[in-house]
Amino acid sequence: MLRFDLHVHSNYSPDGxxxxEEILKAAKARGLDGVAITDHDTTAGGRYALEVVDKVAPGLIVIPGVEISTKAGHLIVLGITEDIPKGMSVKDTIHAARKLGGTIVVPHPDQRMRHGMRIPHDVDAAEVYNSRYLLGLHNFMAGRRVSRRKMSAVAGSDAHSAEMVGNAVTEIDADxxxxxxxxxIREGRTRIEVRKTPVRVYLYQIGRGWVRKIRKFARL
Known part of the structure; x- marks a missing residue:
């Protein structure tokens, strides 16, 4: 079984x-076999990770990807290096991802405050554990829905800093x-290993986000 963190943001995301380099080093130091770089609405971080991984963290497997903003919420697309336009319908976003050969994952499903969406029928997997939840209810409910649908279950740290990489690990039976x-992932050969994001880090990141929104509003 290979150990992956499938939901990580770098400073190519506005809130990363x-x-x-720091993320790749952290993944290697924590004994991961690989990491997915899933920045908001851009594959630039993932593309750059592919360029530098052999120098920074030899042997680490990089999965380039993106967390794309659709009209209904966020979708993660893994295994692509070409951007998908944000703001499209879920149906059109999934169609574009399929044309690029992407593997589609629903992050933090049904969590509306975090742009989570209901799990569409034509995706490959959904997060049943996201380490940034302070309470376990959303993860529990996501797990029940995925189990009822007999879907592939994955976890993601949703890390926005290197110290949080590996807080939620998906073990995958693969070469x-x-x-x-x-x-x-698509075939459901996965198992979950989890650890919560510390409350102090979560609150710090929320605070930074609100400061950023206030500054943006003040410039309007």
Whole structure:
């Protein structure tokens, strides 16, 4: 079983605090086999990670991806290096992701305050554990829905800083290459290992987000 963090943001995201290099080093130090770089509405972080991983963290498997903003909420698309326009319908976003060969994951499903959506029928997997929940109810409910649908279940730290990488790990029965890992996700050959984001870090990140919104509003 290979150990992956499938939901990580770098400073290519507006709310990301760590460089790609810092994230890759952290993933390697925590014994992960790989990491997915899923910045908001851009694959630039994932593309850059592919360029530097051999120098920064030899042997680590990088999955480039994106957390794309649709009209109904966020979708993660893994295994792509081409951007998908944000703001489209879920149906059109999924269609665009399929054309690029992406593996589609619903992050933090049904959590409206965090742009979560109901799980569509034509996705590959959904998060049943996101380490940024302070309470376990949303993870519990997501797990029940995924179990009832007999879908592939994954976890993600949703890390926005390097210190949080590896707080939620998906173990995948696959060979040591990206295509085999993505196929393992699609086929449900996964197991979850979890640890919560510390409350102090979560509150700090929320505070930074509100400061950023207030500054943006003040410039209007």
């Amino acid at each position: 605090h760590s460089s790609v 040591r290459n990206m295509e085999s890992v993505l196929r393992g």
